[in-house]
Amino acid sequence: MPMSLTKKTVGSLADLARLAGLSTSTVSRALAGNPAIRRETRERIAALAREYGYRPNVVGRNLRTGRTQAIAVILPLGHDVGQPVSDPFFITLLGHLADALTARGYDLLLSRVIPSGDDWLANMTDSGRVDGVLIIGQSDQIETIEEVAQRYPPLVIWGASFPGRVQCTVGTDNRTGGEMATLHLLNGGRRHLAFFGNPDFPELGERYEGFLSAHRKAGAAPPEHLLAVHLTPQTAYETIGEFLDGGARVDGIVAATDIIAMAAIRALTERGLSVPGDVAVVGYDDLEIAIHAAPALTTIRQDIGAGAIAMVDLLMRRLAGEETDSVILPPELIVRQSA
Incomplete structure (x- = not known):
């Protein structure tokens, strides 16, 4: 006599498969979000699982597959220990990464690290707690990241790409972005420019190289000022204020991030200088808050959403055994x- 299936009887994958009229393997792949299964089928299986209270045995699945279904997302803050996770850039990128990982059936394990040695990354990759690692920013840890990347393939970094490095990165062409910001000011008649940002940070260093090369391309006099501003808003504001109070002659600012640019606008306006009348300001990132600045911020956009999707895609391909190249966004x- 056929078994009568009720919400209480669907406690196994086989029961759910019989209810759906599909094979156990098809139902298993559908619940895992496998794109090889048609979306309509995945949605129907998910609805049946909800209706009949089916909960997959995650522990058993992980033991069978050797996977944890978790991905670590690490923020190494060796360059600026005061930068909070609530930084708008971090929050924007984290949101996109969480969405992309969830769509692939993975959980996100967030870790904010202030490196005190060379083992912070190895401790995570060798822990067995995660299937792969995503890193937001190279900070001053590029050598540590490079060492681990040589032996641990499922590792993808948001950061700058450098020839000869094995680490797989996703990021904007920062040098070109720095050039674009600087040429915009030079072409607008600004001649006394300052770069606000710490070039020791790899991405910011590339933007500074673009700042320098733009002056050469335009045949302009060498830039007059480099101010190694921290990435935290209040500290940036205070540092910029001290710089302005020192009497520096500036009519244009290329800021390494939107946060630094907005701190600069605040410091300028509080000293009676108009933006852009007296000093023009260009940021970098095009965060959502940039359009709400007063005045609205001219900036270099990096497509953070596309970057997050690319990071997760590269990681999934590496988990599958593929070799992948870095992705440079325009x-x-x-x-x-x-x-």
């Missing part, structure tokens, strides 16, 4: 009122 100048 920057875009977004002109608003600040420059």
Whole structure:
């Protein structure tokens, strides 16, 4: 006599498969979000699982597959220990990464690390707690990341790409972005430019190299000022204020991030300088808050959403055994009122 299936009887994958009229392997792949299974089928299986209260045996699945279904996302803050996870750039990228990982059936394990040695990354990759690692920013830890990347394939970094490095990165063409921001100011008649940002940070260093090369391309006099501003808003504001109070002659600022740019606008306006009348300001990132600045911020856009999707895609391919190249996203100048 056929078994009568009720919400209480669907406690196994086989029961759910019989209810759906499909094979156990098809139902298993559907619940895991496998794109090889049609979306309509995945949605029908998920609805049946909800209706009949089916809960997959995650521990058993992980033991069978050797996977944890978790991905670590690490923020190494060796360059600026005061930078919080609530930084708008971090929050934006984390949101996109969480969405992309969830769509692939993975949990996100977030770790904010202030490195005190060379083992912070190895401790995570060798822990057995995660299937792979995503790193947001190389900070001053590029050598540590490189060493681990040589032996641990499922590792993808948001950061700058450098020839000869094995680490797989996703990021904007930072040098080109720095050039675009600087040429926009030079072409607008600004001649006394300052770069606000710490070039020891790899991505920011590339933006600074673009700042320098733009001056050469334009045949302009060498830039007058480099201010190694921290990435935290209040510290950046205070440092920029001290710089302005020192009497520096500046009519244009290329800021390494939107946060630094907004701190600069605040410091300028509080000293009676108009933006862009007296000093034009260009940021970098095009965070959502950039358009709400006063004045709205001219900036270099990096497509953070596309970058997050690329990071997760590269990681999944590496988990599957593929070799992958880094992805370099094109920057875009977004002109608003600040420059």
